Amino acid sequence: MESLHRFSLRLLPISLAEKCSKPTTRLPISRLTRLYAPKSEFMNPYPHFTTRKSLSSSSIARAGWFRGMGQNKKTILPDIVKAGDPVLHEPAREVDPEEIGSERIQKIIDDMVKAMRMAPGVGLAAPQIGIPLRIIVLEDTAEYIGYAPKDEIKAQDRRPFDLLVIVNPKIKKKSNKTAFFFEGCLSVDGFRAIVERHLDVEVVGLNRDGQPIKVDASGWQARILQHECDHLEGTLYVDQMVPRTFRTVENLDLPLAEGCPKPGSR
Template sequence: MELLHKFSFRLLPPVTFNFNHTRLASLYLSTRFPVSGPAFSDPGPLFTSRRPLSSSVVSKAGWFLGLGERKKTSLPEIVKAGDPVLHEPAKEVDPGEIGSERIQNIIADMVRVMRMAPGVGLAAPQIGIPLQIIVLEDTTEYISYAPKEEIKAQDRRPFDLLLF
């Protein structure tokens, strides 16, 4: 406690009071602030450092080398039952458009969403895109989660990524 007391003298300038009770009371009343006021809710930093928190050398070092440089892309979410896109008919994809950047991005997003879910298949309407695109993949890892009797009854075998 004494250390804290001495440390506070280093941070704050010394203040001397004239012990006139009327002046002391006015000082007390003028320095009060409400606990729920904006000054209390965000008091600001207690200390400021002379160095910046990160530099180009420091931010690129460490366990997560290069993570700060990547663009963080958000994946589409799987829509909930009852969503209107699930009730409308999906449109066919023109064969000439399959190689386009737009369709390839949709397919890449679908594969990532399917693997993150995790699942063995995903249709484009399930992520809010009314197109007739389906991705399927059943790996040994996914099969290992199912009960042995179920695997045998379904004659379930792993297969690589398929796109329809």
């Protein structure tokens, strides 16, 4: 999520705070307009997957508000796949539980966590790095949350939580209550739109050790989980958005069109 951020989530609504943040501040992707530094072509670290065409024209995402700031030139991570690539628009396949402990799956998970944090963001799904497997990672920190206005944090019911790695997640709603908020996505750079999400969900799956895991989430964490699980079904937030709220990051502050739902819970 482009943060739901770099919302990401991620997924992630941008707050007005991003416009007055210091240039060197690393913000969650939900509130960061991503910038890219060109890099040379590198070998596919996942030879078992051939879901994408040649990476010769690709570039790697780097942390930092301006190009070149905060880069670690020795760190090479898989690219974030962009909208239009088939891997983002087709259902991912389940991971064989017996394979979760393998070096290959563990490397994919490690790379996902690094890419999410490097962005930085609050959520990432394996298809977003070109891997058609049902794996998601998410994390929201007090530092990320601290950049948002207090009234926005309260409205979104946003609280920090530790890193979660969920393999083969299955999600279900726990109530009919919903909320409308802006979301963004690393795979759809530079845009935001309002998306309606359930306020309370339950997710079950396996952790990175192959052990059962259950997450009862509400508020913003529930939104991030829904955004990332959508990726595993080949769904982007733009497939679920309120169409007339779609806008560039630069126009995020402009009034909503008449008839559009205002951000908040229902």
